[in-house]
Amino acid sequence: MQLQLRGMTKSFGDLVANDDISVTIEAGQIHALLGENGAGKSTLMNILYGLLRPDSGEILVDGSPVAFGSPADAIKVGIGMVHQHFMLVPVFTVAQNVELGDERVGPLGFLRTSEAEEAVREVSQRFGLEVDPAAIVEDLPVGIQQRVEIIKALTRDASCLILDEPTAVLTPQETDELLAIIRGLRDSGKSIVLITHKLREVREAADVITVIRRGRVVATAIPPSTSETELAALMVGREVSLTVDRGTSSPEAQTLQVRGLTVYDAADRVVVDDVSFDVRAGEILCIAGVQGNGQTELVEAIMGLQDRVVGEIHVGGTVTSHPETRRMLALGVGYVPEDREEDGLVSTFSLAQNLVLDTISTSRWSRYGIVDYARIDAGARELLAQFDVRARDAYVTAGTLSGGNKQKVVLARELSRDLTVLIAAQPTRGLDVGSIEFVHRRLIEVRDSGVAVLIVSTELDEVCALADRILVMYQGRVAGIVGRDSPRDDLGMLMAGVVPA
Amino acid sequence: MSEERSENPTPILDSRTRDTLHPPAEPPPGTSAEIRRSVLGMNLLVSFLSVVLALVIGGVLIVISSPEVLSAAFYFFDRPADTFSAIWQTLSSAYSALFQGAIVNLSALSEGDLARAFYPMSESITIASPLIVAGLAVAIPFRAGLFNIGAQGQMTFAAIGGGYVGFALALPAGLHLAASVIMAMVFGAVWAGIAGFLKARTGAHEVITTIMLNYIALYLLSWVLNQDWFQREGRNDPISPILPDTSVFPNLFGLSLRVHAGFLVALVAVGVMWWILNRTTLGFRINTVGANASAARTAGMNVGRTWIVAMLLGGAMAGLAVTMNVNGTDKVVTAGVVGAIGFDAITVALLGRASPFGVLWAGLLFGALRAGGLTMQAQTGTPIDIVLVLQALIVLFIAAPALVRAVFRIRGGSSEAMSLAKGWNG
Ligand SMILES: Nc1ncnc2c1ncn2[C@@H]1O[C@H](COP(=O)(O)OP(=O)(O)OP(=O)(O)O)[C@@H](O)[C@H]1O
């Protein structure tokens, strides 16, 4: 199926998110959409999937114009979309999730789940997407859940599949598997639209690349003839350095010390097991490891966001065994949570309000409990400019921002505080290369100003770029703490729970 | 004169004559977040159109229940014009009576009898005053993400404390009124605080605890009204002594109009609550906790404490609301002093989109509908139940904004679908 978008224009207020965009997606091609945060990629795809109505422009399927009032119309002509946040029911089986919205019922209205399971099996065999149709979705790793989403689209006979930042939360191995699957689908004649910020993936998988900047198509590129640096420059409109100039660290006193930290989850399982480490002022300690090995729970425990914690945490000279979020923040601990939508932002609040979410009670923004909104607004304008957040103004609600810009708002808030310790989980997830460069530089600056920086990242590239020391976690335990020059293979082995010889 | 009025509370069939024993059914669990989202996210236009739509449907009901229209419809095919003119007659007289009974009596106005001309407006405001403040009692916890179904019980409990101070103490004028009002607010806050505390400490759902507290307060009041220290001397029926002039809101425009200074207090309460919600760190916390509790927690806010404070504030408003009757309209505590205002307050808060000024308009609208409904019944025979139907319809439409949008073909629903479908990649 050939899909043509012609002259797509969509504005939100006076912000033009898509400005006369024309793109052709050919059958049997992987078409990558590349562009900085807020360039308008998701908006364009939401139009194609019937979630948004364009102001002008048309969609042509195999040459004939169509109009989508809702995703149901898009699904009917064979367009499927996999969102980053999966729309799956966690307690249902794979088959039940796949048939959801398209249930096959028997004579008395009973579900014919066995038929659905058969359909899942058939599709997963045909396209090499291994998955157990009877498995409960919440027990599956993220990569497999994503596979279920793809199967769901394929059982509805999608001939064009849209994947919006599908690799942001995948492990490198899962990413490779996904790319292989996508290639397989392409070879069977489907067209694929792939949105990602990872240039390596784009160059590996894409047949055609369309680069969008500020709502306009600025270039079309063919991967082998375009280098990563060139792509980055096309996206951002300037030269981007893909490596960080990190200088040398001059660590000082121990600022953050964690001793014997153990965390239990609601089901009484040990998720963090007797973890101890130090972060000194002026150094960056990165916690590496495959997603789900206790990193999230570890930082949440330090921030007082886990309920059942044993162990001790020292910040500066203060010791606590029951960290309280408010107290940690008051001690100068900045915190960038992993899940920005859920924990980092209030999507119905304005950007200005979000930028003071955890400092509203300080004398900077309020006196005697009375908020000084004039000051907050002025501060917000400054921060938004400094962090290059693409938004109409400081008063739009955070929910309307593009994914990467949301992350920038959280970072702007936390990095602009008076810090002694900074804890950042996945600080650059969803950011474009230009913004990653910027954030990495800021993190190094923060380090050099004498802050103890703790970063959790599943991106090995990022870990190696930033870390002064690397702590690898495996199954809730410290698998090893190594210097920044240790070979990647050793890191990989530690992450798999093997101690290198 | 004032005594007679207080014992036989009011000639108006307001919310208080409805059965107080049947609180509205508890909403099914799990929907509160949805309801919250739809109420806070709804735009002004939808609220307004909901009222319009309700008036239209109410009009249809008025027409088909009218005997004149029915009899004219008998020979519709002979003289269709008769039917249409009967419909017009019925509708215009009903709604004009509703208007004149709610706002201003036009014939009295043309005669220059100001007291009679503005009697309807005075009635509307008198009925609206407790509704507005009780609406705040529901709206403020709502902003923190809590459903306060217990304004009824909080008002009832507050009537005991505020009423007792009002009739039993001997204090100078002004001071006495203030003491009685403050006591009522403290009692209301305590009663709501119990639910807030249970929610924060044990996770007990506030809908259940506030409903149960409603019953406890109700029977507590009946019991108190039969105790020597509360019951009026020489009476066997459950009624308190009359409040002396020192603890009563003065009438604003003389004795012929019932509107009293409590309305001004209600206006101040609206302003103060707006200020708290929009200009203080406390309000910021309340809004944050309600909009996204886990972000609030991550930002170092104490979610449980914020819930308690929001309930205390709401309860204080419930307490203030009941003083509009105890220290204003009734000047006495009876079993029916709260009526069903605490439940109507939920509707008012929803219609007002849980914002203080929204609640003010919603309360005034409901007060006007009640006052106008009575005149409509008296003048045109249209049953006052129509007013209850109107209220119910308004709530129905507000609960289903998509319906209203569809009827008036307003675009904008798609943004909701967007937010549902958008995920990580924002
Ligand atoms: N519902 C909306 N209301 C107002 N503005 C919006 C809305 N949706 C998107 N925008 C704006 O449109 C622009 C494009 O957003 P879009 O989500 O398409 O970016 P993107 O290219 O997907 O970026 P990212 O890589 O960060 O995900 C952004 O500036 C965003 O703030």
Ligand SMILES: [Mg+2]
């Ligand atoms: Mg996007």
